[in-house]
Amino acid sequence: MEKKKVIIIGAGPAGLTAAANLLNHGHEAVLLERTVFPRVVVGESLLPSSMEHYELLGFMEPLKAANFAVKPGVRFIKYGRNYDFSFSEQFTDGWHYTWQVPRADFDQIMADVVTEKGGDIRFGATVTAIQTEPQVKVVYEQNGQLTEVTGDFLIDSSGFGCVVPQLLGHEVLKGQYPNWAVFTHVKDEFRHNFPEPERISFDILETDLWFWMIPFSNGNTSLGFAGNKRHFENIEGDATEYFREKLKQSERFYDRFKDCEILFQPHWYKGYSQSSSVMYGKNWVLCGNCAEFLDPVFSSGVALATSSSMKATETLLKQFAGEEADWEEYKAYMEQGIGVFRSYVDHWYDGKLQDIFFGGVLNTTFKEQICSVLAGYVWDHNNPFVRRPEKGILSLHKVVELSQLT
Numbered sequence: 001m002e003k004k005k006v007i008i009i010g011a012g013p014a015g016l017t018a019a020a021n022l023l024n025h026g027h028e029a030v031l032l033e034r035t036v037f038p039r040v041v042v043g044e045s046l047l048p049s050s051m052e053h054y055e056l057l058g059f060m061e062p063l064k065a066a067n068f069a070v071k072p073g074v075r076f077i078k079y080g081r082n083y084d085f086s087f088s089e090q091f092t093d094g095w096h097y098t099w100q101v102p103r104a105d106f107d108q109i110m111a112d113v114v115t116e117k118g119g120d121i122r123f124g125a126t127v128t129a130i131q132t133e134p135q136v137k138v139v140y141e142q143n144g145q146l147t148e149v150t151g152d153f154l155i156d157s158s159g160f161g162c163v164v165p166q167l168l169g170h171e172v173l174k175g176q177y178p179n180w181a182v183f184t185h186v187k188d189e190f191r192h193n194f195p196e197p198e199r200i201s202f203d204i205l206e207t208d209l210w211f212w213m214i215p216f217s218n219g220n221t222s223l224g225f226a227g228n229k230r231h232f233e234n235i236e237g238d239a240t241e242y243f244r245e246k247l248k249q250s251e252r253f254y255d256r257f258k259d260c261e262i263l264f265q266p267h268w269y270k271g272y273s274q275s276s277s278v279m280y281g282k283n284w285v286l287c288g289n290c291a292e293f294l295d296p297v298f299s300s301g302v303a304l305a306t307s308s309s310m311k312a313t314e315t316l317l318k319q320f321a322g323e324e325a326d327w328e329e330y331k332a333y334m335e336q337g338i339g340v341f342r343s344y345v346d347h348w349y350d351g352k353l354q355d356i357f358f359g360g361v362l363n364t365t366f367k368e369q370i371c372s373v374l375a376g377y378v379w380d381h382n383n384p385f386v387r388r389p390e391k392g393i394l395s396l397h398k399v400v401e402l403s404q405l406t
C-alpha cells in the first residue's frame with residue numbers, strides 16, 4: 001500500500017489518537033501544535049469507553065505506568081446527599097474504570113508514544129493558512145518563521161481553535177448552552193483529613209450550576225465551577241480571589257479546600273459549547289472538540305474526541321486503500337454519539353435528570369443502562385437509554401412526578 005502523509009492540526013487526545021492509528025497502519029503523520037508541552041489544559045476526568053482506544057493504539061502501558069488516580073465511577077451530590085454510579089455495574093460490557101488525569105502529563109505521555117511510533121510533532125507551531133485542494137498545503141508560524149508543509153489529507157483536531165472551519169469560512173456556532181466555566185488546580189494537602197480523598201465528585205450547587213473536584217495521584221486536585229453564566233458575576237478583579245470566594249458555595253468541600261494553595265491563575269471558559277456546521281470536505285475532516293463540544297457535565301469530551309478520531313481514521317484508511325470511504329457515515333456516527341449526550345445535557349440543566357438521580361426511582365436495570373451512557377458507551381443500540389434517550393429520561397421523570405403525588 002502506498003504510504004500517505006497526513007497533516008494533523010492540534011496534539012490533544014483527538015490529534016494524537018488519529019496520528020497513532022495512521023502510524024500503526026504505515027502512514028506518515030505530521031502534527032502541528034500551537035503550544036509547547038507540557039501545558040495545562042482542561043478535560044481531566046476520563047470515561048471508560050476511551051480506554052479501549054488507548055489499549056488498541058499502544059498508549060495503555062505507559063499510561064498505566066503513570067499511576068493516575070483510578071476513577072471507578074462518578075458521584076453526584078445534591079441536597080447534601082450522594083448519588084453514585086459505579087462503572088462495574090453497567091449494562092454494556094465495557095471497561096469498569098478509567099482515570100483522573102492532569103492533562104499536562106497525560107497528553108505528554110500520548111505525544112511521546114506518537115513520537116516513538118515515528119510521528120513528527122512540531123510544537124510551538126501555529127497554523128495560519130491552509131489549502132485543501134488539489135493538494136493539502138498548510139502554513140504554520142513557529143519562532144517567527146512561516147513554513148509550508150504539504151500532504152495527502154488534513155485532520156483538524158485543533159479543539160477550540162477550529163482552524164479549518166475558520167479558515168474555510170464555515171460557520172462555527174458558539175454558546176448554544178449559555179454556560180461558562182472557571183477552573184484551577186490546588187495543592188490538596190489536607191485531603192487525608194477527609195473521607196474518600198481520591199473520590200471524584202460533582203457537587204450540584206443549583207440546578208444550573210455545579211462544582212467539580214477531580215483529585216489526582218500527584219497530590220493536587222482540579223477544582224472548577226460550570227453552569228449558566230448568570231452565576232458568574234463581578235469577575236473583573238483578581239481571578240484567584242474570585243475563585244477562593246466562589247469556593248464558599250460548595251458546603252461539602254469548602255473546608256477541604258479553603259486553605260489550599262491555588263496553583264495557577266484560574267482559567268475562564270466563556271460560552272464553551274461549539275459546533276461546526278460542516279464536518280468534512282475534500283481531503284479534510286474535523287475530529288474532537290473542533291467538530292462539536294457540548295458541556296463538561298458528563299466528562300464526555302475526551303471520549304468523544306478519541307471516538308471521533310478512531311472512526312475518522314478508519315474511514316481514511318479505507319480511502320487510502322482505494323475502498324469506498326463513506327464520510328457521511330462518519331458524520332452520522334458522531335451525530336449519534338453526541339446526540340445521546342445532548343439529551344442528557346439538556347435534561348441535566350432543566351433539572352429532570354437530577355430529579356431522576358435523587359428521586360429514588362432508579363431500579364438496578366435502569367441505573368445500569370444510564371451508567372453505561374455515563375461511561376461513554378453511546379453507540380450500544382441494545383441499551384434503550386442510547387436508542388431513545390429522550391423517551392427514557394422523560395418516562396423516568398414522569399415516574400418521579402407520580403411518586404411525588406403519593
Ligand SMILES: Cc1cc2nc3c(=O)[nH]c(=O)nc-3n(C[C@H](O)[C@H](O)[C@H](O)COP(=O)(O)OP(=O)(O)OC[C@H]3O[C@@H](n4cnc5c(N)ncnc54)[C@H](O)[C@@H]3O)c2cc1C
Binds near residue numbers: 014043293
Ligand atoms: C470547562 C471544561 C471542562 C472540561 N472537562 C472535561 C472532563 O472532565 N473530561 C473530558 O473528557 N473532557 C472535558 N472537557 C472537554 C475537553 O477539554 C476536550 O473535549 C478535549 O480536550 C478534546 O480534545 P481535542 O483533542 O479535541 O482538543 P484539545 O485537547 O483542546 O486539543 C486541541 C489542540 O489544538 C491546538 N491548537 C489550537 N489551535 C491551533 C492552531 N491554530 N495551530 C496549531 N495547534 C492549534 C491546541 O493548542 C490544543 O493543544 C472540558 C471542557 C471544558 C471547557
